Amino acid sequence: MTVRRWWPAASQWSLAGQAIALQILVVVVVVLAGSGLALLDARRDGDAAARQQVLGIATALADSPSTAAALESGSATKILQPMTEAVRTATGIAFITIMTPDGIRFTHTDPTQIGGHYLGTLEPALRGETFTEVYTGTLGPSIRAVAPVRAPDGRIVGMVSAGITRQTLAQRWQAQIPIIVAVTVAALGISLLGAWAIRRRLLRQTHGLRPDELRVMYDHHDAVLHSVSEGLIVLDGRGVALVNDEARRLLGLPEGPVTRADLPEFLRSHDPGVRDELQVTEDRVLVVNRALVSEASGGRGRGDRGMGTDEVVTIRDRTExxxxxxxxxxxxxxxxxxxxxxxxxxxxxxxxxxxxxxxxxxxxxxxxxxxxxxxxxxxxxxxxxxxxxxxxxxxxxxxxxxxxxxxxxxxxxxxxxxxxxxxxxxxxxxxxxxxxxxxxxxxxxxxxxxxxxxxxxxxxxxxxxxxxxxxxxxxxxxxxxxxxxxxxxxxxxxxxxxxxxxxxxxxxxxxxxxxxxxxxxxxxxxxx
CATH class of the missing domain: 3.30.565.10 (Histidine kinase-like ATPase, C-terminal domain)
Known part of the structure; x- marks a missing residue:
């Protein structure tokens, strides 16, 4: 059984339809690609902001004299655990861990993990560097920062690690998805509305013709203009829109664009309605007819533009x-x-x-x-x-x-x-x-x-x-x-x-x- 499509093949669409279909496809691809890039950018910005946040918290706690004093007091967990939890709760990060140079935890979000060994990189901090990394610890994948804690004499007496889990970051940038979706839908709606308006204008301009019909019309139009034995001139509000070869020969017009100033005096004014008027140039006797475009076409063209100021001038040689x-x-x-x-x-x-x-x-x-x-x-x-x-x-x-x-x-x-x-x-x-x-x-x-x-x-x-x-x-x-x-x-x-x-x-x-x-x-x- 042959299945018939209810829509015509793309080759049978009008020029306006094909142009708008291509435009809609391009708009959809661009808008969707832009939305995807916006989501990626939101995620990247979230990661960068997270790095700056945990780096700032870890550095602030490591540089605080009270942190170094607590680490050397012998009651580090009792002093630091409440403080770190208060900071963590206020900042919304996943964990703040303060540990010995060997990586033994004094504080942790999960108290059961206190006393255990820190999971992550410590070597740069032991060299006195502050750094960030992505690592999978006890709470899952996270972005964390590690900063060394120095005693007044410059010795490294411990380290501070602050981190945000990937899950928390995902929740943050995913909260922007509704805004991005709304902007995407609005952009698509405005683009489609503009495409519809362009399609209407193209339909009026091309009379709903397909590209192959326009090509055939142009080929026939060009062939007729070059082979017709009468001179043909089209005048519009801006000047001379078209001149064929015979008109150039009969009126002695130059090659290339022609202006009204190049025309004989009897053609420079707007004077439709002339029928079989005899005009004499320097070397020819001409029969001139002038009509409005709407009259010449009979007003039957699809999408009639009503160009009341456009004239068609035909010229016949009567010299011989x-x-x-x-x-x-x-x-x-x-x-x-x-x-x-x-x-x-x-x-x-x-x-x-x-x-x-x-x-x-x-x-x-x-x-x-x-x-x-x-x-x-x-x-x-x-x-x-x-x-x-x-x-x-x-x-x-x-x-x-x-x-x-x-x-x-x-x-x-x-x-x-x-x-x-x-x-x-x-x-x-x-x-x-x-x-x-x-x-x-x-x-x-x-x-x-x-x-x-x-x-x-x-x-x-x-x-x-x-x-x-x-x-x-x-x-x-x-x-x-x-x-x-x-x-x-x-x-x-x-x-x-x-x-x-x-x-x-x-x-x-x-x-x-x-x-x-x-x-x-x-x-x-x-x-x-």
């Missing part, structure tokens, strides 16, 4: 996607403009055909030629002055888009761009495209116009976009470059234009400046 979206936006603008031009050209073609059918071919040719010349002149001029096809396509698309919105977009005659520019095609589309988009939204609706200039000299590439809008004051312009800014009422997903421009400019150690002169003018300068 943002660049692709910029290029797609430029292509979309070009596609829309081509669609609009196709529609417009269809209208003009119908007009030309109708004029031919009306018998007015000369006027039809003039209309078709004039429109073709205007459009072709812009295409030819941009193609000849700009050696970047993406930029040509962008300007043609933005010109058509501005024309649809009733805005006069002019590319100045100063626009010249060689092939060896410091920016890539994607970067120059990002910079100029966002500047023109901002100008399209910000120009004066009563007198809408935009002026674009792109040129490069021996020192720098200059991109200048002016519009008829009111412009921004320096503080607003600075904020727009750091965190994004939009004048639109539905700014969700907008407001990254200047921040993306600033990102490209900073990457190439350039400058971006805004001023209000003949209009709102934004100038980007990138050194070659």
């Amino acid at each position: 996607l943002q660049g692709a979206l910029g290029e797609l936006s430029a292509l979309q603008v070009l596609t829309d403009s081509l669609r609009a031009q196709a529609h417009e050209q269809a209208n003009k073609l119908h007009t030309v055909i109708t004029m031919v059918e009306m018998g007015r071919p000369e006027e039809a040719v003039a209309v078709a030629t004039r429109e073709l010349e205007l459009s072709q002149h812009l295409v030819d001029r941009l193609s000849q002055s700009l050696n970047e096809p993406a930029l040509v396509a962008l300007l043609l698309g933005k010109t058509a888009q501005a024309d649809e919105r009733g805005i006069a977009l002019t590319v100045t005659e100063d626009t010249q761009l060689p092939s060896d520019i410091p920016l890539t095609g994607q970067e120059i589309v990002t910079v100029l495209g966002n500047l023109i988009d901002n100008a399209l939204d910000a120009c004066d609706r009563d007198e809408p116009w935009i002026e674009v200039t792109v040129n490069q000299d021996d020192e720098a590439l200059t991109i200048r976009v002016a519009d008829s809008g009111p412009g921004m004051d320096p503080r607003t312009f600075e904020r727009a470059m750091r965190r994004g800014y939009s004048t639109k009422s539905d700014a969700a997903g907008h407001g990254l234009g200047l921040a993306l421009i600033a990102q490209v400019v900073n990457r190439h150690h350039g400058t971006i400046a805004a001023e209000v002169t003949y209009g709102s003018v934004v100038t980007v300068t990138v050194p070659r």
Whole structure:
């Protein structure tokens, strides 16, 4: 028959249970060992006190002149027996024996032993020494002291022995056992109470998990932190509690401990509840989410600690996607403009055909030629002055888009761009495209116009976009470059234009400046 234990095996205990069991075992061993040592110490102290007591009594009686006089009077027993018994009774020792140098007793606790031979060591006393020893005599094992008795002329005329039996000493130190037991029980009780309190705290801290479960959880936790493709940061009341590898890469954080001062400005404050917020650093576009720890865990963890000030921050890299979206936006603008031009050209073609059918071919040719010349002149001029096809396509698309919105977009005659520019095609589309988009939204609706200039000299590439809008004051312009800014009422997903421009400019150690002169003018300068 298999007998099942009603308690789980030690390996199945929680970390708190195993730690407390070990602590209780150690406490019990220490307390019991301490109690045993206390008993041994009490016995040792009792023996030492007994030696001092009998030594003092024997020395006092041996040094008393009356003792030597009684030994030489011939009536030693009659004189000394009452005196020694009175001293023995008063001091509580077992015996006081006064004897001749040969060891013949004059006094004894048991009168029948008077006249008998003393049982014990006498040689040191005969040499004039006072000593103590443990010896088994007529009353049993005892601690005794022996002192010589000297006559006035210095002769040894007898000896005094005083002793306490081991049984009496045992009774003395055994009387301390109840006190020692009480202290032991109190110490065990306090220790167990403290262990119980520690166990409760450990259960809350470890959620009642076993050591193997904690190890597996740590291994999984460490593996996830190092392999997850999103940046993860945990913030608590003391600072940064945790940063994974991806977060260090995305934010350019140093190795080792990270403080709040190392984080970008948008992460230094306590701001839970942010969802899919776009943030721009010097070289990246990031999507940031922030939540309280209790919210992130769903509040379902065992022993929930309710850490209301702890935040979990997740970060996703959107840099490449943002660049692709910029290029797609430029292509979309070009596609829309081509669609609009196709529609417009269809209208003009119908007009030309109708004029031919009306018998007015000369006027039809003039209309078709004039429109073709205007459009072709812009295409030819941009193609000849700009050696970047993406930029040509962008300007043609933005010109058509501005024309649809009733805005006069002019590319100045100063626009010249060689092939060896410091920016890539994607970067120059990002910079100029966002500047023109901002100008399209910000120009004066009563007198809408935009002026674009792109040129490069021996020192720098200059991109200048002016519009008829009111412009921004320096503080607003600075904020727009750091965190994004939009004048639109539905700014969700907008407001990254200047921040993306600033990102490209900073990457190439350039400058971006805004001023209000003949209009709102934004100038980007990138050194070659």
